[in-house]
Amino acid sequence: MSSDNILDRMMASAKLSKKETAKQQRILQSAIALFAEKGYANTSTSEIAKRSGVAEGTIFRHYGTKENLLLAVIVPFLKESLPVMAQEVFEEVHPEKQAGFEHFLRAMFLNRLRFFRENKEIFRVVVKEFVYRDELRNELMPHINRDIVVYMFRAIDYFKAKGDLPELSNERLLKLVFPFVFGRFVLRFVLASEEPPGSDEEEADFVVGFIMRGIGGLRS
Amino acid sequence: MSSDNILDRMMASAKLSKKETAKQQRILQSAIALFAEKGYANTSTSEIAKRSGVAEGTIFRHYGTKENLLLAVIVPFLKESLPVMAQEVFEEVHPEKQAGFEHFLRAMFLNRLRFFRENKEIFRVVVKEFVYRDELRNELMPHINRDIVVYMFRAIDYFKAKGDLPELSNERLLKLVFPFVFGRFVLRFVLASEEPPGSDEEEADFVVGFIMRGIGGLRS
Amino acid sequence: MSSDNILDRMMASAKLSKKETAKQQRILQSAIALFAEKGYANTSTSEIAKRSGVAEGTIFRHYGTKENLLLAVIVPFLKESLPVMAQEVFEEVHPEKQAGFEHFLRAMFLNRLRFFRENKEIFRVVVKEFVYRDELRNELMPHINRDIVVYMFRAIDYFKAKGDLPELSNERLLKLVFPFVFGRFVLRFVLASEEPPGSDEEEADFVVGFIMRGIGGLRS
Amino acid sequence: MSSDNILDRMMASAKLSKKETAKQQRILQSAIALFAEKGYANTSTSEIAKRSGVAEGTIFRHYGTKENLLLAVIVPFLKESLPVMAQEVFEEVHPEKQAGFEHFLRAMFLNRLRFFRENKEIFRVVVKEFVYRDELRNELMPHINRDIVVYMFRAIDYFKAKGDLPELSNERLLKLVFPFVFGRFVLRFVLASEEPPGSDEEEADFVVGFIMRGIGGLRS
DNA sequence: CATGAATGAGCATTCATTCAT
DNA sequence: TATGAATGAATGCTCATTCAT
Numbered sequence: 001m002s003s004d005n006i007l008d009r010m011m012a013s014a015k016l017s018k019k020e021t022a023k024q025q026r027i028l029q030s031a032i033a034l035f036a037e038k039g040y041a042n043t044s045t046s047e048i049a050k051r052s053g054v055a056e057g058t059i060f061r062h063y064g065t066k067e068n069l070l071l072a073v074i075v076p077f078l079k080e081s082l083p084v085m086a087q088e089v090f091e092e093v094h095p096e097k098q099a100g101f102e103h104f105l106r107a108m109f110l111n112r113l114r115f116f117r118e119n120k121e122i123f124r125v126v127v128k129e130f131v132y133r134d135e136l137r138n139e140l141m142p143h144i145n146r147d148i149v150v151y152m153f154r155a156i157d158y159f160k161a162k163g164d165l166p167e168l169s170n171e172r173l174l175k176l177v178f179p180f181v182f183g184r185f186v187l188r189f190v191l192a193s194e195e196p197p198g199s200d201e202e203e204a205d206f207v208v209g210f211i212m213r214g215i216g217g218l219r220s
Numbered sequence: 221m222s223s224d225n226i227l228d229r230m231m232a233s234a235k236l237s238k239k240e241t242a243k244q245q246r247i248l249q250s251a252i253a254l255f256a257e258k259g260y261a262n263t264s265t266s267e268i269a270k271r272s273g274v275a276e277g278t279i280f281r282h283y284g285t286k287e288n289l290l291l292a293v294i295v296p297f298l299k300e301s302l303p304v305m306a307q308e309v310f311e312e313v314h315p316e317k318q319a320g321f322e323h324f325l326r327a328m329f330l331n332r333l334r335f336f337r338e339n340k341e342i343f344r345v346v347v348k349e350f351v352y353r354d355e356l357r358n359e360l361m362p363h364i365n366r367d368i369v370v371y372m373f374r375a376i377d378y379f380k381a382k383g384d385l386p387e388l389s390n391e392r393l394l395k396l397v398f399p400f401v402f403g404r405f406v407l408r409f410v411l412a413s414e415e416p417p418g419s420d421e422e423e424a425d426f427v428v429g430f431i432m433r434g435i436g437g438l439r440s
Numbered sequence: 441m442s443s444d445n446i447l448d449r450m451m452a453s454a455k456l457s458k459k460e461t462a463k464q465q466r467i468l469q470s471a472i473a474l475f476a477e478k479g480y481a482n483t484s485t486s487e488i489a490k491r492s493g494v495a496e497g498t499i500f501r502h503y504g505t506k507e508n509l510l511l512a513v514i515v516p517f518l519k520e521s522l523p524v525m526a527q528e529v530f531e532e533v534h535p536e537k538q539a540g541f542e543h544f545l546r547a548m549f550l551n552r553l554r555f556f557r558e559n560k561e562i563f564r565v566v567v568k569e570f571v572y573r574d575e576l577r578n579e580l581m582p583h584i585n586r587d588i589v590v591y592m593f594r595a596i597d598y599f600k601a602k603g604d605l606p607e608l609s610n611e612r613l614l615k616l617v618f619p620f621v622f623g624r625f626v627l628r629f630v631l632a633s634e635e636p637p638g639s640d641e642e643e644a645d646f647v648v649g650f651i652m653r654g655i656g657g658l659r660s
Numbered sequence: 661m662s663s664d665n666i667l668d669r670m671m672a673s674a675k676l677s678k679k680e681t682a683k684q685q686r687i688l689q690s691a692i693a694l695f696a697e698k699g700y701a702n703t704s705t706s707e708i709a710k711r712s713g714v715a716e717g718t719i720f721r722h723y724g725t726k727e728n729l730l731l732a733v734i735v736p737f738l739k740e741s742l743p744v745m746a747q748e749v750f751e752e753v754h755p756e757k758q759a760g761f762e763h764f765l766r767a768m769f770l771n772r773l774r775f776f777r778e779n780k781e782i783f784r785v786v787v788k789e790f791v792y793r794d795e796l797r798n799e800l801m802p803h804i805n806r807d808i809v810v811y812m813f814r815a816i817d818y819f820k821a822k823g824d825l826p827e828l829s830n831e832r833l834l835k836l837v838f839p840f841v842f843g844r845f846v847l848r849f850v851l852a853s854e855e856p857p858g859s860d861e862e863e864a865d866f867v868v869g870f871i872m873r874g875i876g877g878l879r880s
Numbered sequence: 881c882a883t884g885a886a887t888g889a890g891c892a893t894t895c896a897t898t899c900a901t
Numbered sequence: 902t903a904t905g906a907a908t909g910a911a912t913g914c915t916c917a918t919t920c921a922t
Contacts, residue, residue: 021885039352041261045913055887060914062885131351132259137411176430183403191357196395210396214434243903264895275904277898286896463907479792481701485892495908500893502906571791572699577851616870623843631797636835650836654874683882704916715883717919726917887919894912901904 024062026052031069036124039132040070070129077122078140081115082147101159106208109181113200120189127190149174166215177211244282246272252293256344259352260290290349297342298360301335302367321379326428329401333420340409347410369394386435397431464502466492471509476564479572480510510569517562518580521555522587541599546648549621553640560629567630589614606655617651684722686712692733696784699792700730730789737782738800741775742807761819766868769841773860780849787850809834826875837871 020028030051034043045066049056063069116123130137152174159165165173184207188195196203240248250271254263265286269276283289336343350357372394379385385393404427408415416423470491474483485506489496503509556563570577592614599605605613624647628635636643680688690711694703705726709716723729776783790797812834819825825833844867848855856863 023886037354039261041259042353044911046911056913057888057915058886061887064914066913128352131410132348134257138413179403179407180400183399187399190351193358206396210434213436214430216433265897266895269905276896277904277906278902280897281903284897461906477794479701481699482793484890486890496892497894497908497910498906501908504893506892568792571850572788574697578853616866619843619847620840623839627839630791633798646836650874653876654870656873681881705918706916709884716917717883717885718881720918721882724918883920883922885919885921887917889916891915892913895910896908898906898908899904900906 023052023054023058027054027059027062027069028073032073032121032125035070035073036121036128039128040066040125041132045069070125073122074126074129077119077126078144082144100162101164102208102212104155104159105177105211106204109204109207110200112181112185113203116185116189117195123185124190127186148178152178168215173215176215180211181207243272243274243278247274247279247282247289248293251289252341252345255290255293256341256348260286260345260349261352265289290345293342294346294349297339297346298364302364320382321384322428322432324375324379325397325431326424329424329427330420332401332405333423336405336409337415343405344410347406368398372398388435393435396435400431401427463492463494463498467494467499467502467509468513472513472561472565475510475513476561476568479568480506480565481572485509510565513562514566514569517559517566518584522584540602541604542648542652544595544599545617545651546644549644549647550640552621552625553643556625556629557635563625564630567626588618592618608655613655616655620651621647683712683714683718687714687719687722687729688733691729692781692785695730695733696781696788699788700726700785701792705729730785733782734786734789737779737786738804742804760822761824762868762872764815764819765837765871766864769864769867770860772841772845773863776845776849777855783845784850787846808838812838828875833875836875840871841867 027048030048031043034048034051045059046056048069049059052059059066059069063072130140153170156165156170156173160167247268250268251263254268254271265279266276268289269279272279279289283292350360373390376385376390376393380387467488470488471483474488474491485499486496488509489499492499499506499509503512570580593610596605596610596613600607687708690708691703694707694711705719706716708729709719712719719729723732790800813830816825816830816833820827
């Protein structure tokens with residue numbers, strides 16, 4: 001009896017999409033490309049159909065609603081982005097064996113940089129709609145926060161215990177670092193027309209260095 | 221056959237808007253409120269007319285196009301935001317008499333924080349449409365960049381000459397600091413439903429401190 | 441705070457239709473003709489628009505919904521049919537000065553026969569939709585019953601007091617006579633393609649005679 | 661090139677329906693229930709398929725058209741209703757051995773009352789579509805008339821010869837009695853949400869008594 | 881025989897824009 | 902100058918029907 005109807009619909013529709021036919025794939029690809037370029041509100045279902053080489057009715061047979069099609073694009077991406085965003089990295093990186101928070105941060109930054117690059121178009125869709133539509137944001141934000149926060153707090157606590165991090169409150173630390181990093185991803189993959197020069201590793205060094213120095217003198 | 225037809229129209233219409241009638245004021249206010257809330261694409265001109273207590277035809281008599289109405293909202297804001305963003309602050313702050321870059325940054329941060337808070341709704345409209353519509357961004361971005369860059373480089377050069385800043389390339393410095401600060405504004409005024417606690421000065425100290433430490437060790 | 445939302449909408453929309461423009465008249469006429477012929481469900485708004493010589497959008501500007509257009513057809517007819525159906529006749533007929541119930545019945549029969557003939561097409565629409573759509577019937581029936589019953593009971597009581605009618609319960613009497621008469625109207629104006637021969641007066645004599653003899657021997 | 665193409669199709673399809681598979685039975689049942697409730701026009705084939713637990717294609721494999729499915733519902737009912745309506749009753753009732761027309765009428769009324777109650781849902785479908793769709797009515801009416809008229813006239817003539825009936829024209833007598841009785845069935849099974857109280861025999865006495873007294877004084 | 885994915889014409893409705901008053 | 906009725910193209914969506922498997 002929880003309040004998350006969007007999330008519920010997300011899960012429901014996600015379950016149905018076990019085997020995607022070739023046509024569904026094409027529909028999704030076209031939708032992603034068009035939503036990414038012009039935004040959901042400025043894309044018509046007939047455009048999507050034309051680009052997919054599919055009848056317009058076919059879209060509705062599979063997704064029922066234009067809104068549902070958007071969810072079919074966003075949801076799997078979000079479900080792979082959110083918990084994973086820290087969990088997977090956390091494990092992959094074997095924090096115990098890491099030199100410290102700096103290494104963890106660097107690994108995570110590189111991991112997400114590549115993930116978002118790999119899914120650049122969906123990332124665009126998600127960011128655009130997330131900024132554009134207050135209700136979507138209001139409904140999703142709590143869940144997103146929770147999923148990220150849980151895992152990140154675990155990591156932060158671990159490194160605090162190791163004496164690797166200043167005694168800043170977890171929340172403040174996260175609200176400082178996360179938007180900074182995420183903002184750079186948005187800039188790079190959503191707003192910029194092309195990626196800036198320089199290797200991923202250089203970028204990682206630059207960003208992580210900035211953050212580490214920046215939080216160096218912090219007290220809560 | 222110049223490339224900036226939007227900008228041209230922007231400037232032209234901006235000049236015309238010297239004397240706005242009461243009705244135009246009401247139209248603009250309603251448009252801003254609705255665009256901010258639901259986005260340009262999801263707002264109908266009839267809604268704007270109803271909220272303004274004005275006939276729908278009146279909107280078109282004044283602005284000709286819905287798109288033009290959007291520009292009439294965005295342009296003046298942009299024109300007051302951009303060059304001023306550095307120039308005015310630069311002067312207001314009397315850099316020569318300042319202790320250094322840190323003071324300049326702090327003053328500028330506070331100045332814009334208050335300006336965007338004062339114009340929160342228009343800020344929302346601009347950010348939303350800027351993120352949502354690639355063509356708008358592509359056409360405006362160069363002008364925005366130019367206006368900001370010119371003034372900011374002047375300031376950066378001044379403080380570099382004073383030995384107040386590391387020998388990082390102007391561009392890299394700007395691309396580090398500007399998105400960081402601007403991202404926090406977006407988070408606070410566009411994405412969050414309410415402003416976080418804490419005084420403006422505390423926030424300024426926090427942000428400026430982080431940046432100053434962060435850029436402390438940089439080399440280009 | 442009563443439950444009659446259809447009736448409420450009926451009244452609301454009826455109030456708005458104070459001055460009907462020429463175009464609204466044409467739209468209504470076309471809608472009536474088409475609804476009468478093919479039924480509401482089998483008539484498209486584009487058909488109505490074409491027949492009215494009006495753009496499809498114009499229909500929605502005036503009536504908002506196809507359903508509302510149906511109500512705009514039905515409601516005024518119902519409002520003029522129902523209470524009047526007995527009240528007006530009751531007065532027009534001056535029951536005190538009539539020879540008795542037989543005269544009253546005859547006057548009423550003729551009055552309604554002519555009214556329905558005059559509004560044959562709307563009558564068709566109302567009957568068809570009333571039979572076809574359970575929810576419409578369920579929502580309207582109580583109100584219709586009330587309006588008719590109140591006035592008819594008054595008349596019946598009056599004639600009972602005069603000794604003109606057997607001591608059958610009002611309800612049973614009404615449920616015998618009303619469907620019989622109304623059924624003949626439906627047959628004549630809705631189901632038959634053309635009216636049967638014979639003058640109205642002959643038909644009235646026939647029907648009233650049948651009823652009077654039929655109820656002659658009744659006991660409750 | 662005869663005029664009764666619907667009837668032809670009716671007969672043809674009726675012959676084919678000798679052996680109905682279980683699936684066809686389920687399809688027909690679902691169609692009847694849905695048509696009865698919401699009307700043919702407001703029922704989709706996919707709804708019928710879902711309710712039948714059958715693929716949508718299966719419906720079209722068996723009936724070819726949605727319209728044909730409707731006929732497959734209506735036709736057998738009509739074929740059992742019409743001639744039987746008088747013939748079977750006529751025989752079952754052994755008119756020769758009856759006390760007279762009153763008994764015949766009473767037996768017939770009871771017979772049909774029970775038949776329509778038994779097939780209430782199909783009766784609803786038939787009445788609704790018959791009222792709603794002029795072309796269906798126009799095509800079927802002559803045949804219905806013929807089937808009923810032939811048998812009824814035979815009965816009427818018989819009772820006239822016995823001196824049991826006034827010398828009213830057969831047609832006028834039928835057009836008086838038939839709609840009256842049929843109208844009560846429609847009221848009871850189609851329009852009312854539940855049947856009125858009272859036993860079938862009481863109702864029969866009431867109706868037949870009314871008719872007998874009513875036609876008592878008739879002259880053509 | 882049965883399926884259900886695919887179709888595409890058709891539908892009610894919306895909305896930016898025009899124009900006579 | 903302001904109005905608001907009128908427009909018609911475009912939109913999201915439905916649904917009877919087809920057909921390859």
